[in-house]
Amino acid sequence: MLKHFISKVCGKFIFAPRIMICIPSQVTEVEKKAVIDAASQAGARKVYLIEEPIAAAIGAGIDISKPCGNMVVDIGGGTTDIAVISLGGSVVSTSLKIAGDKFDEYIVKYIKKKHNIMIGERTAEDLKVNIGCVFPKIQDTEMDVRGRDLITGLPKTITVHSSEMLEALIEPAMMIVDSVHSVLERTPPELAADISDKGIYMTGGGCLVDGLDKLLQEKTGINVMIAQDTVSCVALGTGKALDNLDVLEGKARK
Ligand SMILES: Nc1ncnc2c1ncn2[C@@H]1O[C@H](COP(=O)(O)OP(=O)(O)OP(=O)(O)O)[C@@H](O)[C@H]1O
Numbered sequence: 001m002l003k004h005f006i007s008k009v010c011g012k013f014i015f016a017p018r019i020m021i022c023i024p025s026q027v028t029e030v031e032k033k034a035v036i037d038a039a040s041q042a043g044a045r046k047v048y049l050i051e052e053p054i055a056a057a058i059g060a061g062i063d064i065s066k067p068c069g070n071m072v073v074d075i076g077g078g079t080t081d082i083a084v085i086s087l088g089g090s091v092v093s094t095s096l097k098i099a100g101d102k103f104d105e106y107i108v109k110y111i112k113k114k115h116n117i118m119i120g121e122r123t124a125e126d127l128k129v130n131i132g133c134v135f136p137k138i139q140d141t142e143m144d145v146r147g148r149d150l151i152t153g154l155p156k157t158i159t160v161h162s163s164e165m166l167e168a169l170i171e172p173a174m175m176i177v178d179s180v181h182s183v184l185e186r187t188p189p190e191l192a193a194d195i196s197d198k199g200i201y202m203t204g205g206g207c208l209v210d211g212l213d214k215l216l217q218e219k220t221g222i223n224v225m226i227a228q229d230t231v232s233c234v235a236l237g238t239g240k241a242l243d244n245l246d247v248l249e250g251k252a253r254k
């Protein structure tokens with residue numbers, strides 16, 4: 001698959017390309033080596049690794065080369081990466097397996113328990129994107145979904161309200177908030193003060209769940225901003241990092 005994408009981007013190349021690959025912040029040395037080996041075998045001349053939150057920060061337009069603290073919370077599909085970044089590297093970070101896909105799972109479980117209806121993960125994602133919320137909405141919204149009635153075994157349509165989504169999603173959302181809290185607790189005081197001045201940046205598709213920014217802001221007392229082009233932040237940041245390898249020297253490695 002890697003080979004396919006390399007040839008798609010580079011065409012028929014004379015020189016093997018340099019490749020930068022994004023990895024979650026908490027991967028082990030063995031996992032890093034596996035990524036480098038796979039890319040080398042797929043035809044890379046040189047492989048650079050960059051941690052996802054750092055790429056997300058660059059993609060969000062943050063100048064990470066300065067000696068001040070920046071906090072990035074990147075909520076993807078599989079993982080949420082939380083990091084405090086300063087001088088081009090992460091100072092404190094954590095990665096948890098609670099993100100967009102887990103939110104979908106919680107919705108499936110909730111609908112099954114409350115309505116006795118089994119819905120698929122795609123339907124759950126539709127509910128999350130359209131009426132999902134983790135902070136009370138001023139106006140309740142609703143959506144009709146189809147699932148299988150667990151008692152009769154037949155298809156059934158039900159109306160789901162955004163207030164129900166709040167009940168379903170508050171638990172995983174609070175797990176993310178608690179992790180942000182624990183990263184802040186481990187952050188050196190000067191950097192924590194910078195974060196409190198500048199705010200927390202949220203990136204990744206998962207942060208688009210309605211009210212996640214408000215919930216984090218309420219629980220931490222720190223201003224929370226959703227980055228522009230949030231879904232593409234990591235990809236954009238990785239591209240920019242490859243253009244400015246000198247800045248990341250020592251952080252991106254072969
Ligand atoms: N408008 C939206 N509202 C709520 N969730 C959304 C929205 N758009 C995308 N998502 C969710 O964002 C998640 C994907 O985000 P993203 O593309 O950042 O993940 P990823 O980078 O592929 O995953 P990972 O970082 O874990 O490897 C999915 O769970 C998707 O349902």
Ligand SMILES: [Mg+2]
Nearest residue numbers: 076077204234
């Ligand atoms: Mg991601």
